[in-house]
Amino acid sequence: MGKQKIIPKNCEAESCADCRLRCDKRETTRAVFTKEMKATHTILMPNMLPIHLELACRVLRIYGYNAVLMEYGLHGDSRKVIDAGLLNVHNDICYPAQLIIGQMLEALQSGDYDPHKIAFLYPQTGGGCRASNYIHLARKALKKAGYDYVPVISVNFAGLEKNPGFTVSARELRDIMYVLYYGDLLMCLVNQSKPYEIEKGSADALASRWVDTIIDDISHLRMSKRHIRQNYIQIIKDFEALPKTNEKKVRVGIVGEIFVKFSPLGNNELEKYLIAEGAEPVLAGLMDFIMYCVANMKYDYAYYGIKRGTALIGSMIYPYLTKKQKEISELITQYSSFRPMPLFPHTEQLVDGVISHAVKMGEGWLLTAEMLELADMGIENIVVTQPFGCLPNHIVGKGMMKPVKERCPDVNLVAIDYDAGATRINQENRLKLMLANARQLMAKHNGVE
Numbered sequence: 408m409g410k411q412k413i414i415p416k417n418c419e420a421e422s423c424a425d426c427r428l429r430c431d432k433r434e435t436t437r438a439v440f441t442k443e444m445k446a447t448h449t450i451l452m453p454n455m456l457p458i459h460l461e462l463a464c465r466v467l468r469i470y471g472y473n474a475v476l477m478e479y480g481l482h483g484d485s486r487k488v489i490d491a492g493l494l495n496v497h498n499d500i501c502y503p504a505q506l507i508i509g510q511m512l513e514a515l516q517s518g519d520y521d522p523h524k525i526a527f528l529y530p531q532t533g534g535g536c537r538a539s540n541y542i543h544l545a546r547k548a549l550k551k552a553g554y555d556y557v558p559v560i561s562v563n564f565a566g567l568e569k570n571p572g573f574t575v576s577a578r579e580l581r582d583i584m585y586v587l588y589y590g591d592l593l594m595c596l597v598n599q600s601k602p603y604e605i606e607k608g609s610a611d612a613l614a615s616r617w618v619d620t621i622i623d624d625i626s627h628l629r630m631s632k633r634h635i636r637q638n639y640i641q642i643i644k645d646f647e648a649l650p651k652t653n654e655k656k657v658r659v660g661i662v663g664e665i666f667v668k669f670s671p672l673g674n675n676e677l678e679k680y681l682i683a684e685g686a687e688p689v690l691a692g693l694m695d696f697i698m699y700c701v702a703n704m705k706y707d708y709a710y711y712g713i714k715r716g717t718a719l720i721g722s723m724i725y726p727y728l729t730k731k732q733k734e735i736s737e738l739i740t741q742y743s744s745f746r747p748m749p750l751f752p753h754t755e756q757l758v759d760g761v762i763s764h765a766v767k768m769g770e771g772w773l774l775t776a777e778m779l780e781l782a783d784m785g786i787e788n789i790v791v792t793q794p795f796g797c798l799p800n801h802i803v804g805k806g807m808m809k810p811v812k813e814r815c816p817d818v819n820l821v822a823i824d825y826d827a828g829a830t831r832i833n834q835e836n837r838l839k840l841m842l843a844n845a846r847q848l849m850a851k852h853n854g855v856e
């Protein structure tokens with residue numbers, strides 16, 4: 408006998424997004440991405456990390472999905488996306504959700520696609536944070552705007568939802584994992600080259616050439632460990648060889664909620680702004696967030712006594728992920744003068760005595776750990792990006808600034824709020840002030856008055 412569907416009797420909810428129950432009605436009312444749609448539909452993805460997601464998107468295309476990154480709002484026209492989000496989502500919902508849903512509606516109304524031939528990809532963490540529930544709000548917003556037939560595909564590791572037309576095999580998962588490591592390496596080297604490049608655009612152009620090479624390798628099955636290691640070395644050597652100035656610039660660390668930390672749409676092109684102002688942005692890679700999620704499997708069991716099986720799986724994956732990161736970091740040190748990536752197990756330990764590993768809503772202890780890691784690396788100017796509506800990250804970000812300052816008194820922490828009503832000019836004025844102070848301090852350290 409098949410599994411019986413659980414739907415409360417006399418359910419009168421207008422939308423599943425309004426309901427707190429996780430009944431099977433959600434499964435029966437949502438538009439599912441079917442096997443046939445794989446051949447007919449374009450899958451649109453929010454562009455949170457330009458290099459990583461460009462790679463991931465192109466890997467999906469190798470496997471037969473017509474995946475495209477959404478660029479709406481990224482070229483100075485973010486107001487339209489913000490307004491579309493505000494119009495269709497409750498205005499106390501956190502800013503990243505407003506932006507992603509705004510981008511979806513912009514795509515549907517732009518005329519660029521046939522609304523009957525598109526689907527959206529929506530990443531879900533599966534944790535306790537509101538991010539796990541936004542997919543229902545996205546569907547509600549689409550329904551309100553008359554697009555309830557458009558499938559929204561959940562990408563999650565928690566088995567939250569299934570779509571028969573979107574399945575990822577072990578090989579595809581391995582390729583995506585590798586491109587995320589490549590993405591971290593490229594992002595790390597681009598950020599250390601771009602502020603010093605002699606020929607404008609040379610770092611981005613080199614990264615783009617490597618994106619093409621990596622995709623060519625994957626499509627021709629050149630994925631042996633030896634080949635990937637050779638690629639890592641060549642990427643590092645190529646960036647080392649880029650002509651650069653010898654200037655000394657202020658380095659500014661960026662931490663915060665994952666979407667506003669990385670997404671140029673979410674943070675009003677923060678990295679670009681810092682580089683234009685003569686600073687060097689420093690960010691941890693995306694794999695740190697993935698390792699944080701894996702590390703939390705053991706903390707869930709240790710602190711809350713839940714999911715023993717998941718904790719065991721996590722303890723098997725964790726050493727593999729950290730080993731890969733260590734390999735890249737050691738190659739950077741061996742073949743270049745670039746600053747290597749910090750190693751996650753070290754970052755994880757830094758919070759001991761400052762915040763508990765049991766704090767894991769949103770970016771949880773990782774956000775505090777990243778501030779401490781940057782201070783440990785000698786990066787004394789740190790921007791803490793905070794989206795509107797994000798309670799968990801206000802606690803572990805702004806709320807932890809005092810204990811971080813107590814441990815690292817020289818650090819200069821600036822919290823910047825990102826929301827639909829915040830003006831770019833206000834954000835940039837605060838950054839300008841921080842940079843002015845940082846430059847004065849740097850001049851003092853160098854003995855220049």
Ligand code: SF4
Nearest residue numbers: 501536537538769797
């Ligand atoms: S981390 Fe914050 S901004 Fe992101 S979904 Fe959760 S509550 Fe919202």
